[in-house]
Amino acid sequence: MTVVEGMPPTTVTLRRNFWRGVGRVMRRKPSRMVGVGIVLVFVFMGIFGPLLYPNPLPRDDNALYASPSWAHPFGTDFEGTDVLALVVTGTRYVLLAGLTTAVITVALGTVIGLLAGFHRGRWDTVLMRLTDLQLTIPGLPLLLVLSTVWKFTSPIEMGVVLGLLGWGGIARAVRSQSLSLRERGFIEAAKGLGLSTRHIIGRELLPSMAPYIAMNMLIAVTGAIYAQVGLFFLGVLPFDANNWGVMLNLSVFGGGALSSTAALPYLLAPLLAILLLTLGIVLVVDAMDEIFNPRLREE
Amino acid sequence: MTRTSAPGVRVDDLTVVYKTPAGELPALGGVSLSLAPGTITGIVGESGSGKSTLALSLLNAVQSPGRIKNGTVEIDGLGNIVELKGEDLRKARGRQVGYVFQAAQNSLNPLKTVGKQLLDLGRSHDFDDLPALLKDARSLLGRMGLDGGRVLDSYQHELSGGMRQRVGIMLALVLNAHLVVLDEPTTALDMITQAAILRIVREVHHERGLTTLIVTHDMGVAAEVTDSLAVMYGGRVVEHGPTTEVLGAPRHPYTKGLIRAIPRLSGDIDGATALPGRPPTLGTIPLQGCVFRERCPMRIAVCDTVDPVPVTRDARTVACHAVGRLATPVVPKEYA
Amino acid sequence: MITASGITKTYKQRGNMLGARAVPALRGVDFTIPKGGAVTFIGESGCGKTTLGRIVAGLETYDSGDIVIDGTPMSTLKHRHRQPFFRRIQLIHQDPYSALNPTRTIHQTLAAPLALRAKQTGRDSAWMDERARELLALVGIDPGYVLPRYPHQLSGGMRQRVVIARALTVDPEVLVADESVSMIDVSLRLGVLSLLKDLRERLDVSVLFITHDIATARYIGGDGELYVIYRGMVVESGPTESVISGPVHPYTQALLSAIPVLHGVELPGPDRVVPTEALDESHADSGCLFARRCPFVTAECEAAVPALVSDGAQAHACYHPQRRSVIPVEALA
Numbered sequence: 017m018t019v020v021e022g023m024p025p026t027t028v029t030l031r032r033n034f035w036r037g038v039g040r041v042m043r044r045k046p047s048r049m050v051g052v053g054i055v056l057v058f059v060f061m062g063i064f065g066p067l068l069y070p071n072p073l074p075r076d077d078n079a080l081y082a083s084p085s086w087a088h089p090f091g092t093d094f095e096g097t098d099v100l101a102l103v104v105t106g107t108r109y110v111l112l113a114g115l116t117t118a119v120i121t122v123a124l125g126t127v128i129g130l131l132a133g134f135h136r137g138r139w140d141t142v143l144m145r146l147t148d149l150q151l152t153i154p155g156l157p158l159l160l161v162l163s164t165v166w167k168f169t170s171p172i173e174m175g176v177v178l179g180l181l182g183w184g185g186i187a188r189a190v191r192s193q194s195l196s197l198r199e200r201g202f203i204e205a206a207k208g209l210g211l212s213t214r215h216i217i218g219r220e221l222l223p224s225m226a227p228y229i230a231m232n233m234l235i236a237v238t239g240a241i242y243a244q245v246g247l248f249f250l251g252v253l254p255f256d257a258n259n260w261g262v263m264l265n266l267s268v269f270g271g272g273a274l275s276s277t278a279a280l281p282y283l284l285a286p287l288l289a290i291l292l293l294t295l296g297i298v299l300v301v302d303a304m305d306e307i308f309n310p311r312l313r314e315e
Numbered sequence: 316m317t318r319t320s321a322p323g324v325r326v327d328d329l330t331v332v333y334k335t336p337a338g339e340l341p342a343l344g345g346v347s348l349s350l351a352p353g354t355i356t357g358i359v360g361e362s363g364s365g366k367s368t369l370a371l372s373l374l375n376a377v378q379s380p381g382r383i384k385n386g387t388v389e390i391d392g393l394g395n396i397v398e399l400k401g402e403d404l405r406k407a408r409g410r411q412v413g414y415v416f417q418a419a420q421n422s423l424n425p426l427k428t429v430g431k432q433l434l435d436l437g438r439s440h441d442f443d444d445l446p447a448l449l450k451d452a453r454s455l456l457g458r459m460g461l462d463g464g465r466v467l468d469s470y471q472h473e474l475s476g477g478m479r480q481r482v483g484i485m486l487a488l489v490l491n492a493h494l495v496v497l498d499e500p501t502t503a504l505d506m507i508t509q510a511a512i513l514r515i516v517r518e519v520h521h522e523r524g525l526t527t528l529i530v531t532h533d534m535g536v537a538a539e540v541t542d543s544l545a546v547m548y549g550g551r552v553v554e555h556g557p558t559t560e561v562l563g564a565p566r567h568p569y570t571k572g573l574i575r576a577i578p579r580l581s582g583d584i585d586g587a588t589a590l591p592g593r594p595p596t597l598g599t600i601p602l603q604g605c606v607f608r609e610r611c612p613m614r615i616a617v618c619d620t621v622d623p624v625p626v627t628r629d630a631r632t633v634a635c636h637a638v639g640r641l642a643t644p645v646v647p648k649e650y651a
Numbered sequence: 652m653i654t655a656s657g658i659t660k661t662y663k664q665r666g667n668m669l670g671a672r673a674v675p676a677l678r679g680v681d682f683t684i685p686k687g688g689a690v691t692f693i694g695e696s697g698c699g700k701t702t703l704g705r706i707v708a709g710l711e712t713y714d715s716g717d718i719v720i721d722g723t724p725m726s727t728l729k730h731r732h733r734q735p736f737f738r739r740i741q742l743i744h745q746d747p748y749s750a751l752n753p754t755r756t757i758h759q760t761l762a763a764p765l766a767l768r769a770k771q772t773g774r775d776s777a778w779m780d781e782r783a784r785e786l787l788a789l790v791g792i793d794p795g796y797v798l799p800r801y802p803h804q805l806s807g808g809m810r811q812r813v814v815i816a817r818a819l820t821v822d823p824e825v826l827v828a829d830e831s832v833s834m835i836d837v838s839l840r841l842g843v844l845s846l847l848k849d850l851r852e853r854l855d856v857s858v859l860f861i862t863h864d865i866a867t868a869r870y871i872g873g874d875g876e877l878y879v880i881y882r883g884m885v886v887e888s889g890p891t892e893s894v895i896s897g898p899v900h901p902y903t904q905a906l907l908s909a910i911p912v913l914h915g916v917e918l919p920g921p922d923r924v925v926p927t928e929a930l931d932e933s934h935a936d937s938g939c940l941f942a943r944r945c946p947f948v949t950a951e952c953e954a955a956v957p958a959l960v961s962d963g964a965q966a967h968a969c970y971h972p973q974r975r976s977v978i979p980v981e982a983l984a
Contacts, residue, residue: 201750202760204710205814209764209821210738219763223754310754311803361836460929477929505695506863507926510909532837535911563915563982576841578870579917580895580910580978587870589841593806610838 037313041306051299058293062111065104073097073105084281091281093266099285106258106286109171110241110293116175117182117240122233124183126225129190130217134198144191151184155243163252178240186232193225227308234301238294245290260286321493321526322391322411324350324373329386331368331377333597340597342368342381344550344606347625350543352391355520355527357537357558359573360547361594367417369547370496370530374408375399390494409440413487415480417498422483423471429482430467433489440490448489455485458522459515477508481515488523495520496528501536513540534577538562546570549595549606551622556631566633568613605636613637653684653707653740653825653857657716660702660883674932676702678883679716682876684825687855689872691891692880693865693906695930699883704829704861709737721824740859741818745830747810751802757813758783758798764820786816789853790846808839812846819854826850828871829861844870865910869895879903882932882940884956889965899965899972902926902941908977917979924977939970947971 042048076096084091090099132143158181168174197203198221206216222229248261251269267283306312331343343365350356360366371377372388375396387395393411396404408414416422424432430449437448453463459481466474466482474482480500487495500516501509517540520527531537537544538558545555546569554567565571572590579587592610600606608618617636625634660677676699684690684707692700705711707718717726720736728736744750751760765779784794790812802810811831818826828847832840848871850856858875862868868877869891877891879902887900898904901924908923926944934943938953945952951970959968 201744201746202752204742205744205750205817206763208708208710208738208742209767209817210734211763211767215763219755219759220752224752226754308754310801361838475929505930506865506906506909507695508929510911510925511929513911533911534837535913538913538915539911559915561915562913573838574913574916576838577913578841578844578866579913580866580869580907582981584870584873587841589845590838593808593839594836 034313037310038307041303041313044306045302047299048303051296051302054292054296055300058107058111058296061104061107063108065107069101069105073101090285093263093282099263099282102258102263103260103285103289106260106263107289109174109259110244112171113174113178113244114237114240116172117178117243118233118236120176120179121183121186121236122229124179125186125232126190126222126229128183129187130194130221132187133191133194134213134217134221136195140191143187147184147187147191150181151188153181155181159247160252163247174244175240178243182236182239186229186236189232190225190229193228194221197221197224223308227304230308231301231304234297234304238297241290241293245286260289321353321524322393323352324391324494324526324528325387325389326369326372327387327389329369329372329388330384331365331372331381332384334380334382335597337598339384341384341600342550342597343372344600344622345386346547346550346552348545348552348555350526350528352526353524354542355517355529355540356543356545357529357531357541358545358547358552359531359534359537361532363549363594363596363600364547365550366530366532366547367498368550370414370498370528372397373494373496373528374412374414375404376408376414406440409436409487409490409492411492411494413490413492413495415483415487415495415497415500417502423479425471428468428470429474433467433486436486436490442490452485452489455488455519456481458519459484460511476504477512480504480508480512484512484515484519488519488525493524494526494528496530498530499532500529501531501533509536510539516540534562534573546573549600551606551634552625552632553607553634554632555625560631566631566638567607567635568611568637569607572610572612607635611637652686652721654719655683655707655716656681656719658703658706658713658718659715660699660706660711660713675883675936677706677713680878680880680883680885682878682885682888684857684859686824687851687857689851689858689860689875689891691860691862691868691872691875691877693862693868693877694880695863695906697882697930697932698880700861700880701829703880704742704827704859707825707859708740708742708827709733710742738821739823740825740827741821741823742827742829743811743814743818743831746834747807747814748802748834750814751810753802756799756801757787757805760802760813761786761798761817761820764817768820768822782820786819787813789819789850790816791842792816806839807835808843811835811843815843815846815850819850823856825857825859827859827861830863831860832867833862833864840867841870847871865895865907879906884940884968885959885966886941886969887965887967888959893964895978896976897965897974898977899962899974900941900967900969901945901947901971904975904977905944910978912979916982918982919979920975920977922975922977924975939968947973 042052076092078096088098088100092098093102128143128147132140159177162177203216203220206220245259245261245264248259249264251265263286264283326346326348329343329346330341332339332341346369358366358369368377368381372383373396377383383397386397388397389395390411393407396407399407423429433448433452434445437445442448449467452467456463456466461478461481466478471479497516501512504512513536516527529537529541541558543556544558544561545552546561546567547553548569554561554565554570561570562574565574575588576590577587590610595606604620605618605623608614611618615637623634623636625632658677658680662674662676680703682690692703694700702711706713717724720739723736725733725736761783762779765782769775769779783798787794787797792809792812797805797809797813805813826847832843835843844867847858851858858871860868860871873891875891876888877894878885879887879894879900881902887894887898887903894903895907898907904924905926908920908925912919924946927946928944938955939957942948942952949971957968957970959966
């Protein structure tokens with residue numbers, strides 16, 4: 017506990033205390049540091065990965081489906097391209113699409129949930145019907161139909177579509193949270209003091225729900241990664257994009273990775289990448305509750 | 316080995332510690348207290364005084380991260396409950412020691428009727444004659460002014476707060492326990508309901524020949540029903556004696572301050588004065604010296620270094636250096 | 652000054668398919684809160700006293716009747732224009748744990764309403780800081796210690812003082828204290844009570860005190876008016892001291908009789924009244940609402956609701972008013 021005698025805390029010191037608290041929470045369990053490490057590695061690959069390799073990636077016609085070696089830690093694919101390079105350069109698409117999905121689901125879900133839960137009445141009815149409508153849209157069939165006319169070459173496009181199909185759950189959850197929070201004394205007091213609705217929602221309600229929203233956001237990222245990789249794997253989407261899902265598809269349906277060992281590293285590398293990224297995110301999610309709760313942050 | 320008469324209880328040098336990141340902190344620091352057979356004893360104290368921990372110790376039910384580090388709790392007919400384990404301990408709870416938990420209003424299973432829960436209780440204690448158990452429960456509830464049959468067929472949400480509290484008392488007594496512990500039996504109840512529950516506690520206590528312990532933060536509740544009163548502060552019993560004497564002529568400065576801080580219905584309104592400072596929490600209980608000294612108007616030099624030993628004189632026990640000084644020299648515990 | 656007349660409120664309880672059951676919470680309550688005065692409502696839980704406090708603080712609507720704040724009847728205003736009036740009436744919640752946002756420091760908690768105030772009066776942020784310190788000092792806590800802290804780092808008593816300081820940021824005329832000390836440790840309780848008392852004198856704010864604990868009501872508002880409310884109706888009212896020492900309605904007498912006696916210091920009152928039954932909201936509404944529980948009930952009581960009549964100082968709604976001495980008497984006197 018830092019005692020700031022005399023002076024009230026400025027925003028700057030508050031922010032510094034916050035980050036110091038975050039550091040403390042992260043160090044509390046080694047698994048969290050591991051999670052942060054994994055996520056950082058993937059972020060690094062996403063940003064700088066494509067810069068590390070020439071574009072297009074070199075092929076080695078003499079080493080199709082090569083076994084793992086020092087030159088190719090995960091072997092090569094059907095064209096003799098290094099699998100590791102494929103995984104690294106594919107990260108950007110996966111992460112960007114996942115992030116876009118998460119931003120859209122969380123932004124839409126939170127805003128709609130908050131408005132519905134805080135205002136209740138007519139707002140609530142309209143917004144919740146809209147949410148129900150969203151929840152009833154069958155995602156996969158719609159994507160199948162969409163993919164016939166849309167190539168999804170940009171990860172942003174992919175993310176936007178997945179996001180628009182996935183905000184309903186968060187909206188419902190945020191609504192029920194704000195319904196219970198609005199009965200709390202501090203929200204009523206804020207109303208009684210005549211504070212603006214913007215202040216009440218933005219400064220009083222939202223921070224109390226931050227761990228919840230952050231957790232949902234990270235879970236949405238994993239969900240989006242699964243969804244897009246799945247779509248590419250199924251071959252629903254064209255192979256223009258460099259994506260882990262494309263690798264999976266080609267290794268199974270082109271390389272016969274399920275029946276022969278030659279293409280096995282080609283199958284396992286993207287699987288491992290997905291697994292690691294998910295694991296990293298799950299380990300970070302574990303810390304969310306403590307990060308946003310000032311009491312847990314300090315102890 | 317079911318007793319038919321009220322047991323006596325002797326708690327001796329009981330120390331309970333809680334494990335925290337800052338090490339093991341004592342919630343009870345060497346508490347000694349005896350409950351005379353057939354009496355109602357009250358324990359009053361504020362949050363963090365250790366009163367609930369003491370009550371739980373009578374069941375040997377201190378929950379982790381807490382543990383009983385030292386001391387004994389002798390219950391007549393049962394022995395030292397601190398040493399009981401497993402099945403023996405489970406059987407003793409309920410059969411010999413009945414416990415009405417804090418917020419008993421919320422400790423019923425919402426999915427089962429009261430009657431079903433009663434039968435579960437009977438079965439888990441190997442009662443063969445379940446109809447007799449139901450009959451007992453009905454008559455106990457009837458005794459407390461409820462329609463026994465209707466209550467047994469009810470779910471928790473169909474009963475009011477006062478009714479649930481009575482159900483809690485019934486469940487504590489129905490297995491024929493003769494030592495009953497009530498933890499905050501009237502919190503969250505209204506004045507009129509509280510008065511009714513306290514009356515019932517007193518009547519049932521006499522009719523069934525019980526030894527009763529009531530834990531409360533409310534001096535009035537303790538005053539209303541108890542024969543003997545123990546005042547706890549910072550994990551110590553600072554004063555213990557017959558209720559009317561403790562209230563009428565308190566000796567420990569904490570007891571005095573507490574009684575003075577109660578607003579009254581008659582007399583001078585401004586007669587009530589607040590106690591300065593605030594009660595210690597687990598982490599702020601001083602490890603050395605008297606636990607009350609920070610708020611004490613009678614503080615002397617020795618209070619900073621030596622934890623006062625409880626001294627018993629004419630049936631009253633007080634743990635205070637200043638009080639000992641004024642009356643008689645500090646008597647070591649062995650001579651008490 | 653605030654005057655309420657004929658306030659009624661009925662909650663619809665979700666019933667079966669045939670329709671909702673109406674639960675009357677308030678059945679026509681009148682009272683006046685004079686400037687700087689103290690008004691106390693006492694009653695059991697579910698008697699409507701909490702609803703009343705929330706209505707007065709503008710946190711709940713009422714079905715009929717009217718509240719007049721400083722000469723302006725609220726019924727003449729549209730909903731959104733009422734807020735500035737109700738802001739003069741601040742509610743102090745029962746639970747200081749939930750009344751403060753756990754994610755905001757005390758400084759942030761006080762800054763928000765002070766910023767609003769500064770904007771209205773054209774003051775700057777230096778004034779806000781100064782005012783925050785002034786208010787905390789006024790409620791008896793060290794601003795330097797409290798301002799940078801989060802609510803969980805403070806004791807219950809301190810938290811309740813912060814809640815009071817926050818209410819004072821908007822310079823209210825009335826503080827509505829709903830069981831404001833019931834969740835605070837016994838030795839700290841009196842401190843908060845005497846603070847409320849002190850504020851009445853120093854700032855000339857009125858206090859509407861809502862409680863089931865009559866002794867604390869007397870401590871704060873001994874010089875004010877006391878209203879005894881039962882199932883949404885005022886059954887007895889009058890100057891606090893005179894109602895406590897000479898209650899005439901059997902319900903008031905039952906409430907006062909139920910207060911624990913400090914044996915050894917006090918003797919129980921000679922005429923203690925014990926209700927014959929427990930509170931049951933489903934009891935008939937046709938006659939006197941207390942008839943089913945009243946030990947002095949007659950046939951007349953069940954026929955029609957007795958009106959609140961005044962006998963000079965005290966008013967009561969009972970067909971058989973009789974003074975009884977029920978409160979504990981000092982034993983040592």
